[in-house]
Amino acid sequence: MHIEILVEDSSGETLLEVVLPKLLGEYGNPHTWSMHSYKGIGRIPRNLKGSADPAKRILLDQLPRLLQGYGRTPGIDAVVVVLDTDRRSCVDFLNELKALAAGCHPAPNTLFRLAIEEVEAWYLGDRQALIDAYPRAKADVLNRYVQDSVCGTWELLADAIYPGGSAAIKKAGWPLPGQVKHEWAERIGPLLDPDRNVSPSFGKLRDGLRRLVAEAV
Known part of the structure; x- marks a missing residue:
């Protein structure tokens, strides 16, 4: 096929x-x-x-x-x-x-x-993969997330794993948001377990x- x-x-x-x-x-x-x-x-x-x-x-x-x-x-x-x-x-x-x-x-x-x-909801759907990729992720931020909710998903993920959080990314402006999302795909994506998500x-x-x-x- x-x-x-x-x-x-x-x-x-x-x-x-x-x-x-x-x-x-x-x-x-x-x-x-x-x-x-x-x-x-x-x-x-x-x-x-x-x-x-x-x-x-x-x-x-x-x-x-x-x-x-x-x-x-x-x-x-x-x-x-x-x-x-x-x-x-x-x-x-x-x-x-x-x-x-x-x-x-x-x-x-x-x-x-x-x-x-x-798409960041899919990274948040596999907490183990996310933690393996970013061991210093903030558990308190991740615990606030309600799976597949409309809540500013990429911003929440950024607040959990990016230095300075989403505010730092937004302040820097383009092209940093795109670069960060590529990094997440490259680091978390290979660790995702489809049946665990x-x-x-x-x-x-x-x-x-x-x-x-x-x-x-």
Whole structure:
């Protein structure tokens, strides 16, 4: 089975590069995938004929064009789209995404998976991996977190493990936020245990991908 995977930013791609083999097996044995990261999430266009500039690489702006292209391309068995919900309603956002895919003709086999509120929820879902990566993480901050809540997730993680916390990152400004998120993906991602992770949204990614490849057998 070959899967095309779309993710909204490069730190998410870094994370998925180490997580996917844990879920799908070694690349090419037997499944293959291609990863595509974008430069932000954007918004769902009002119609499937939107004229967004492909060069800007904003994921939702490009999604109708991408899905329709995949639907016409032989050899692509499924498309997986991984997004943060941010402050959106998970249910409403997922329904909008499914409606977009249903309007594509032909539509590829598409799986949407959402991190609630941000992908950092998946790091917080595996406390052991997080502590192994950052042994000096502040337990009092981590203990305040309610799994998959909308609470300023990346800021809470930063307050637990980054010197000076989220305030220091915000004060420094770009590109530090992106650099820090890449570091988290590189340090925590390889230590994540998919079956130990208590994040419900990570569980949906894990189970959805496993089900996808099982159905292809």
